[in-house]
Structures are given as structure tokens and as C-alpha cells.
Amino acid sequence: MEIVELEVVDSTNRYARDHFDELADGALVVSAAQTAGRGRRGRVWHSPAGVNVYLSFVMKQTNQAFLAGAAAGLAVLDCLSTLAPEVKAYIKWPNDVYVGDRKLAGMLCEGAGVKNGRLLGVIAGIGVNVNLDAAFLSGIDQPATSLAVEAGMEFDVKKVVQGLAKSLLRYYIIYSKYPDRIFRGWKNANRLLGEEIELAAGTGELLRGVFADIAEDGELILISADGTRRHLNCGDVRIRRESVNWKKVASFNYSREVRNE
Ligand code: BTN
Numbered sequence: 001m002e003i004v005e006l007e008v009v010d011s012t013n014r015y016a017r018d019h020f021d022e023l024a025d026g027a028l029v030v031s032a033a034q035t036a037g038r039g040r041r042g043r044v045w046h047s048p049a050g051v052n053v054y055l056s057f058v059m060k061q062t063n064q065a066f067l068a069g070a071a072a073g074l075a076v077l078d079c080l081s082t083l084a085p086e087v088k089a090y091i092k093w094p095n096d097v098y099v100g101d102r103k104l105a106g107m108l109c110e111g112a113g114v115k116n117g118r119l120l121g122v123i124a125g126i127g128v129n130v131n132l133d134a135a136f137l138s139g140i141d142q143p144a145t146s147l148a149v150e151a152g153m154e155f156d157v158k159k160v161v162q163g164l165a166k167s168l169l170r171y172y173i174i175y176s177k178y179p180d181r182i183f184r185g186w187k188n189a190n191r192l193l194g195e196e197i198e199l200a201a202g203t204g205e206l207l208r209g210v211f212a213d214i215a216e217d218g219e220l221i222l223i224s225a226d227g228t229r230r231h232l233n234c235g236d237v238r239i240r241r242e243s244v245n246w247k248k249v250a251s252f253n254y255s256r257e258v259r260n261e
Helices: 010-018 065-083 135-137 145-153 157-177 179-191 252-259
Strands: 004-009 028-034 052-059 089-092 097-100 102-112 121-128 195-199 206-214 220-223 228-232 235-239
Touching: 004 010, 004 145, 010 028, 010 052, 010 102, 010 121, 028 157, 052 157, 065 097, 065 121, 065 157, 065 179, 089 102, 089 121, 089 179, 121 157, 157 179, 157 252, 195 220
Parallel strands: 004 028
Antiparallel strands: 028 052, 052 121, 089 097, 097 102, 102 121, 195 206, 195 235, 206 220, 220 228
16 A cells, blocks of 8 residues: 655645645555645644644545545544444544544545546545544534543554554445445444434525435435425534434444445
8 A cells, every 4th residue: 555654744635636646546645744734614624743643545446525435434433443442433424523522533525636527536635633632622613522532542643544544445445346335334324314403504504403314425314393305415514412312323333234244
């Protein structure tokens, strides 16, 4: 597996996109720090040196950002469950990794390498909060957590990168053979499915309703109290703490069903 290791870069996604042609299929760009880490919807991704994972995984056998991102999301869950089995992480639509009502990892999937108007691949940029402490986390403008806070111990960031590299390759292979298994596993890992949520839609509207289903193209289906059914392709799900069945959220064993082992 090709791994490009950087000390510091503006954004590993930017690097992977600009070097897309030279990077191998399945390559990983990892940096110890980012000076301009980017999140979804133009947000900043806090990227202090040495305490977290910042990486971009290059996928050249697909240009479907949604399913490729789902495979990468499952790979993150797989790796986390091996490193810290007691931490019950799940996917919060579209592709955040949460523990309870706090964000542990985020993903920014972008198309790359345009040829004759077609995208040649997908870059899955993944940021995992590994050893951020409570003081740093409280300064982030959304509820966030880290592996260290959740597990009560520090982790070797290099080992987390190695684990992710392994899981990403494994799930990329599963995805190339059985995309429907990835879709099913990812949908099931969306543990807020069936719960009452608020959704800050891409339009800026704040919607409330039941997270009823996920369509095959990854769109979230929301049913409001008046029965209105909406398909949404972007937005931020907001957790209504009191209306979530947390026992159900924490009871997911994705690896059994996706890896079929
Ligand atoms: C989000 O949750 O909004 C997505 C966060 C994605 C952050 C990662 S860190 C590595 C890669 N490089 C970036 O600039 N962003 C992604």
C-alpha cells in the first residue's frame, strides 16, 4: 500500500487531489498536522500536530462519492472497534462517526481527477480525534469527543493510522465486490434511523421529524408530524437527546454483517 507521510500540509484532501494522477489506487496521504483542515459545508477541521489522525484515501475504481464514503465510514468503525471495543461508535448521517451525542470522527468525500467531463475517482478525507483532551474539545463549536476521552486512555496515533490503513483497504475490496453489502451495513450503522431528529437542511431550513429511511442513493428520508415526506441529500442531523433510544444506538455489531465472518 502506498503511504505518503507528511509532517504538515494545508489539507491532505487538497494534496491528494493535486497529486491524484501520481498516487496509486488505494494510496493513503497522512499528515501529522494540517494548517487548513477542511470539514463539510465549508467548516474548519481542527488539526493540531501529533494528537489526531488526518488522512486521505484515494479510490480510483469508483466515482460514486456516496458509496465510496459509506465503505470508508464502515472502515473507520471497524478500526475503532478493534482498537477500543468498549467505545460504541456509529454513523451519523451522512458520514460522521459519533459516540452518543458527540462527534469522534468526520469525513469529507470529494470527486477527483476529471477527464472528458467525468470524475476519475473519489478521495475520502478522514479526521479522527484521537488524543484531544477535554479542554481542547470544549473549545470546538459542536459537541465533540476523542478516542482517549471515550476509552479513558491515550492511543499511539501511528497505530491508529496503521489500523485505518488496513480497514480502508479491506472495505475498499468488499465495496468493489459487494457494493450492496456496503450499503446495507452502512445503513444499519446509521443508528439514528427511526429516531426523531432535527435536520438543518442545505437550504438553511430547520426541519423536524422522524428519520424514516435512507434511499439507495444515500438520501435521508424525513417524515414530519404533518406526514410530509422529504428526501434530503445534504444537511446536518441534530440529535434530540431526549427522543433517542440510546440503548439501541449502542447495540450495533456492524462487522458481523458486513464482513460476514
Ligand atoms: C466533517 O466532519 O466536516 C469532515 C471532516 C473531514 C476532516 C478530514 S482531516 C483529513 C482530510 N483533510 C481535510 O482537509 N479534511 C479531511
